[in-house]
Amino acid sequence: xxxxxxSPPPPQDARFDRRRFLSxxxxxxLSSIPARGGAPEPGxxxxxxxxxxxxxxxxxAGRPDPGPDPSxxxxxxxxxxxxxxxxxxxxxxxxxxxxxxxxxGVLRAFNAVDEGAVRAEARRIGRAIRAGxxxxxxxxxxxxxxxxxxxxxxxxxxxxxxxxxxxxxxAEVVRxxxxxxxxxAGKTQMGPLATTRATxxxxxxxxxxxxxxxxxxxxxxxxxxxxxxxxxxxxxPAGTGTQTGGSITQPALAQGLTGLKPTMGRVSLSGVIPLSxxxxxxxxxxxxxxxxxxxxxxxxxxxxxDPRTSGHPPVPDFLxxxxxxxRRGRPALPWKTRIGVLPDWPDTPERKTFxxxxxxxxxxxxxxxxxxxxxILTSPELNNVRLVERAEPFLxxxxxxxxxxxxxxxxxxxxxxxxxxxFLRGQRAKHLLLERLLAGLFSQVDLVVQSTPIPFDLLGxxxxxxxxxxxxxxxxxxxxxALLGGAPWGEERLxxxxxxxxRVTEWHRTxxxxxxxxxxxxxxxxxxxxxxxxxxxxxRPTEPTAGLSLLAPLPAPVVPPPVEPAPSxxxxxxxxxxxxxxxVPRIPPxxxxxxxx
Amino acid sequence: xxxxxxxxxxxxxxxxxxxxxxxxxxxxxxxxELSLLPEEAPEAPVxxxxxxxxxxxxxxxxxxxxxxxPFAESGPVPLLYPASLGPDPDPGxxxxxx
Numbered sequence: 001x002x003x004x005x006x007s008p009p010p011p012q013d014a015r016f017d018r019r020r021f022l023s024x025x026x027x028x029x030l031s032s033i034p035a036r037g038g039a040p041e042p043g044x045x046x047x048x049x050x051x052x053x054x055x056x057x058x059x060x061a062g063r064p065d066p067g068p069d070p071s072x073x074x075x076x077x078x079x080x081x082x083x084x085x086x087x088x089x090x091x092x093x094x095x096x097x098x099x100x101x102x103x104x105g106v107l108r109a110f111n112a113v114d115e116g117a118v119r120a121e122a123r124r125i126g127r128a129i130r131a132g133x134x135x136x137x138x139x140x141x142x143x144x145x146x147x148x149x150x151x152x153x154x155x156x157x158x159x160x161x162x163x164x165x166x167x168x169x170x171a172e173v174v175r176x177x178x179x180x181x182x183x184x185a186g187k188t189q190m191g192p193l194a195t196t197r198a199t200x201x202x203x204x205x206x207x208x209x210x211x212x213x214x215x216x217x218x219x220x221x222x223x224x225x226x227x228x229x230x231x232x233x234x235x236x237p238a239g240t241g242t243q244t245g246g247s248i249t250q251p252a253l254a255q256g257l258t259g260l261k262p263t264m265g266r267v268s269l270s271g272v273i274p275l276s277x278x279x280x281x282x283x284x285x286x287x288x289x290x291x292x293x294x295x296x297x298x299x300x301x302x303x304x305x306d307p308r309t310s311g312h313p314p315v316p317d318f319l320x321x322x323x324x325x326x327r328r329g330r331p332a333l334p335w336k337t338r339i340g341v342l343p344d345w346p347d348t349p350e351r352k353t354f355x356x357x358x359x360x361x362x363x364x365x366x367x368x369x370x371x372x373x374x375x376i377l378t379s380p381e382l383n384n385v386r387l388v389e390r391a392e393p394f395l396x397x398x399x400x401x402x403x404x405x406x407x408x409x410x411x412x413x414x415x416x417x418x419x420x421x422x423f424l425r426g427q428r429a430k431h432l433l434l435e436r437l438l439a440g441l442f443s444q445v446d447l448v449v450q451s452t453p454i455p456f457d458l459l460g461x462x463x464x465x466x467x468x469x470x471x472x473x474x475x476x477x478x479x480x481x482a483l484l485g486g487a488p489w490g491e492e493r494l495x496x497x498x499x500x501x502x503r504v505t506e507w508h509r510t511x512x513x514x515x516x517x518x519x520x521x522x523x524x525x526x527x528x529x530x531x532x533x534x535x536x537x538x539x540r541p542t543e544p545t546a547g548l549s550l551l552a553p554l555p556a557p558v559v560p561p562p563v564e565p566a567p568s569x570x571x572x573x574x575x576x577x578x579x580x581x582x583x584v585p586r587i588p589p590x591x592x593x594x595x596x597x
Numbered sequence: 598x599x600x601x602x603x604x605x606x607x608x609x610x611x612x613x614x615x616x617x618x619x620x621x622x623x624x625x626x627x628x629x630e631l632s633l634l635p636e637e638a639p640e641a642p643v644x645x646x647x648x649x650x651x652x653x654x655x656x657x658x659x660x661x662x663x664x665x666x667p668f669a670e671s672g673p674v675p676l677l678y679p680a681s682l683g684p685d686p687d688p689g690x691x692x693x694x695x
Contacts, residue, residue: 201642202642203642372667373667376662376665376666376667377666377667379662381658381659381661381662381663382662382663382666384655384659385663395627395628395629398627398628398629399627399628399629399630401633402629402630402631402633402634402643403633403634403642403643405643406642406643407642407643409642409643409648410643410647410648410651410652413624413629413648413651413652414651414652414655414659416623416624416627416629417620417623417652417655417656418659418660419660422659422660422663425663425664425666426663426666428666428668429663429666429668432668
């Protein structure tokens with residue numbers, strides 16, 4: 001099978017109009033009412049996924065046999081094998097549900113799982129595939145972060161405010177993924193209102209790292225914690241997250257995954273509980289770049305319900321970007337790519353190997369300087385102007401009772417303390433930083449490697465996390481990752497670099513150490529509200545339809561029946577080690593200000 | 598916010614108490630009632646004492662940092678006039694990329 005000897009068309013980041021992105025970025029703070037009136041309606045451009053022209057068989061050419069165990073299949077492999085009839089969507093799903101039951105009582109990745117509904121959907125998808133319907137994600141079970149609205153499935157954002165909220169419509173991203181044949185395996189735990197790693201509203205740690213399921217002190221990253229753990233633990237192959245301050249890339253780095261924060265506006269935020277108008281980005285997490293491209297292909301594109309998605313170049317073929325390329329018989333990058341290395345990028349052995357490998361794949365490494373006033377313009381204090389954006393839409397609940405915010409309250413209070421001129425000053429500073437970055441750094445290079453998500457989060461530029469190594473610790477191996485930041489609409493190039501790296505390395509295939517549940521482990525899922533429900537002395541929160549203007553008016557929330565644990569099909573009991581459980585830490589509210597979003 | 602009571606470099610008696618009053622008043626103007634929180638409760642997710650301490654620390658860092666941001670106020674203001682974004686940094690490029 002030929003491996004694309006011809007050069008593909010230039011990627012979008014080589015063709016973008018920089019003035020257009022600057023103008024979009026300038027308008028962003030003014031679009032404080034992104035969605036109004038009526039349930040999200042699919043527009044003429046959003047009715048069907050933006051299809052790739054690439055065949056999955058070509059993309060997956062040269063990969064090792066995925067083997068008979070569906071838990072080790074990637075999303076792309078699952079879609080292909082289901083399409084070929086190796087397993088039905090329901091058979092794949094039953095494996096997912098079984099692993100959630102057996103393992104998630106310890107991992108705590110999931111909140112709501114509606115087994116009956118998703119099995120019925122799996123059967124429907126199976127019939128559609130047999131009838132010849134082309135579904136790019138047909139039968140692929142996904143983890144959906146619990147700030148994406150899901151029709152009929154409780155959506156809580158790990159917050160007392162939304163504890164009882166059952167939406168009457170899907171977020172646009174969820175609608176598109178379902179339309180592509182994906183299955184919503186369940187809603188995943190997260191940092192409360194998208195702050196921190198996953199905890200209960202009081203700050204008690206819930207979700208564990210898949211690399212240390214018995215040690216709650218090992219940070220799994222957040223706030224898209226549950227999605228990352230579910231993928232790393234092989235409960236599902238892929239899922240969704242959101243990123244405002246590292247919340248896709250940080251858990252991806254912590255758990256050896258590939259996670260992408262796209263360009264602001266590339267993916268619709270309609271139906272996602274907001275944190276920050278100008279910073280929230282929905283994006284995919286998976287174990288490799290092909291899966292990220294596969295999900296992004298469906299998620300991306302304009303949505304009339306979200307004006308942030310207007311004015312961008314058309315959605316490109318992300319799967320073409322990750323298709324294998326060879327030159328002179330060796331894996332290569334599809335495009336000439338200059339990769340900038342920032343002065344503060346630590347020079348570890350893993351990172352040296354990463355850079356030298358990228359060079360061998362055809363990248364040009366460029367030492368770059370930081371733009372003027374970098375330290376001030378990327379300071380945590382400038383970053384704090386985002387807090388105004390979160391306070392305003394949540395005023396109805398702040399006014400009703402600030403205790404509803406639990407341990408997450410502090411940043412919302414701070415957002416009310418900044419003045420209008422300070423907010424505007426911060427937006428001007430962001431714009432200045434973006435101008436300097438585009439005129440300076442991104443005139444010299446196409447991507448940068450870096451160690452933090454700043455300033456790509458605050459500027460709306462794409463950012464990708466990929467695994468590049470592993471370190472041995474007394475408690476076991478821990479993944480090491482790298483961040484690659486791109487120019488506006490640089491997703492193709494980021495994914496192409498990641499794909500080429502992943503063709504010559506195995507870190508993305510490295511699974512956490514095996515472990516087995518103990519007899520005393522409860523069956524999963526274990527939603528946060530079973531452990532830390534809203535205290536009875538707190539008022540019933542104002543309904544989201546009245547509170548969050550970003551969300552379309554929805555039917556009144558329905559109080560769901562109590563969650564009953566599913567019957568356990570766990571293997572026969574094993575002897576307990578007798579080891580006492582490790583105390584579960586609680587994250588103090590002051591640390592909420594410092595940790596990822 | 599210092600209300601002319603003292604210059605920034607001079608000692609400010611009762612600054613912490615004044616700042617707390619300002620914070621509470623500012624929140625009250627926004628309709629947020631901090632008195633619903635317990636005054637001091639280490640086992641509670643948050644209490645009023647911790648909220649005020651964190652808010653004082655925030656106000657001590659963020660507004661001063663924003664004041665020191667490096668640009669001239671007399672420059673173009675892109676946010677209010679999106680059709681006029683100031684001088685194009687690369688007028689020769691047009692629609693083409695690098």
